[in-house]
Amino acid sequence: MGDKPASAIKKIEATGLMRKLMGAYFQEIDQAARTGDRKIAWCTSVGPAELLRSFGFLVYFPENHGAVLGSSRLAQELIPAANARGYSPDICSYLTSDVGSYIKQQTPLIQAFGMAGIPKADVLVYNTNQCRDVQDWFAFYQREWNVPLIGIDTQRGLGDITRDHLDGLIAQHKALIPTLEEVSGRTFDLDRLKEVVASSYRCTLLWKKVLHLAAHVPSPITFFDSTIHMGPAVVLRGTPEAEQYYAVLIAELEQRIADGVAAVDGERHRYYWEGMPVWGKLRDHAEMFASEGACVTASTYCNSWIFEPLGCDDPFEGMARSYTELFIVRSEDFKEQYLKTMFKTYGIDGMIYHDAKTCPNNSNCRYGMPQRLNRETGVPYVTINGDLNDLRLYSEEQARTQFEALGEQLREGA
């Protein structure tokens, strides 16, 4: 069976720039947390970040911190601390990782970016488009810090999105303004909001282009790369730095295409990943698929940070539509059509569903979707049981066997 082969993962050169940008982002927030020179708003990952930036807030995204805790596998030591405080092992493991991190005062942000710790919020702003857990997550910190908790409640399971839905969401966005004015000490500035939204829109178009480059055969980028490189689209959208970064990344990926360089040498199969990454196994999965000549080219997860309606004239309309036209908020029928389109766009040979125990909203295999899509498209699939952060819920052997068996099946059918 020989020695372990060298890494099959190809490094993206722009990664260095991204780490620099992310470092600067965290250090700026840390500076504000230490000195109080600027106000910090906590925001859910698909929350009204543009509105917050328009008030001059530095915006911190605890879901990003959750992913950091998962990737570093520190989550394993932190989740039990939250469980012991009454936060069930069955609820979002981003939440339990992050709350555990706060309780134990441990975070990789200290070592990686020299931060003092988790930055204290001046205001907590959620959007339940991801799940209800985000509200309860932020409520923990509201109790700890006695700071305002405000947010937007988005309806779920939506088929068509109606004028009534949008008007309700616009009203909810506008209702945030008085609290944000009070906390920031600034008056709402519509022109400034338009500038931020326009920047966020430009970032979205660039991020979309990054992901669409994966439609090229062979793909210049994998899902595993994208989960890392989406960082600026999540935490820096609405800033010039994010736009500048994606211009650099796109240039590198386009050069790969021009030079015939594939993200996975000898790309044989192209997979779609549906659901959350298993953060603590991201590198292992990337290695395993690459060594099999399989490129996970596309995912719902990474495409969920494309907010094209931000391009409309009214920034409130743009935010309301962007943050509720998302896959995660939509009906099964919508999701099915979306996935079928993605199969075609990216030339998908096989589908991987990740049934994440603590993230039902991002586990789209629980209402017969795999069987329906398989019947309609003939694309074979596997479903792995696991979790985004809690590796106690993940079975390495069973997942590996299923991944390998999918590759075997495709080769046998070739």
Added chain:
Amino acid sequence: MSAFFCGVDIGASATKVVLVDGDGNALARVVRPSGVDYAATASNCLKLAMQDAGLVDQPAFTVSTGYGRENVDFAGETRTEIHCHGLGCFHLVGRAVTVIDIGGQDNKVIHLGDDGRRLEFKMNRKCAAGTGAFIEEVALRLGLQVGELDALAGAADRTVKLGSFCTVFSKTEILSHLRNGEPVEGIVRGAFESVVERIVEMDPLDGLVAATGGVVAHNPTIVEIIKARIGREVIVPEAPQFTGALGAALTARSLASN
């Protein structure tokens, strides 16, 4: 002696080795507990199989499968147990078939087409409910040897139903049944029916159905329960515990000829 080919299936509980000749006929079959040193167990099983078949030279090619497939240092290639159980079963059945494999740690449902090509497969969720491990736990709770269970289940005149998904909760349920004076035979039958329920809920069991794996080999009553549950015949291929190892040996033969 002409070339022969080796398949090794290192499962969670048992390691199986099958040797086949150039026509795919089984020359020897050996099974031993997997233990803790998979590499040594695999080597020992190969040695015993070669002794049984009166073979001296080493196999022309070896393929390993099962959880320990990476631990077989004399294997030239590995394949998943999904591939090997499918291939082994199709070799014996020769037509479109739905294979149910009940293993020590996981269950599989594999759908094969007329040409033996895999159409679809499912593995159980990561929980061990409904696998051989569940049956071992039940035996332990009842103070029985695993080998005693089949006769008891077959002799039961009624089923004491176990309602829980979870192996640990089922053991608690068994305690409660024992406290209530329920017969051991009925409890064992209930455990067997629970295994079958976990299989049936994995995937539709359409067309011809074949059952393989160590649990089936040692507990024919489970096959009778599957038949009753789906209302159709269920075939059990020859030496069902060795189906995966046979598939590995046939893969070795195929790879050697390419």
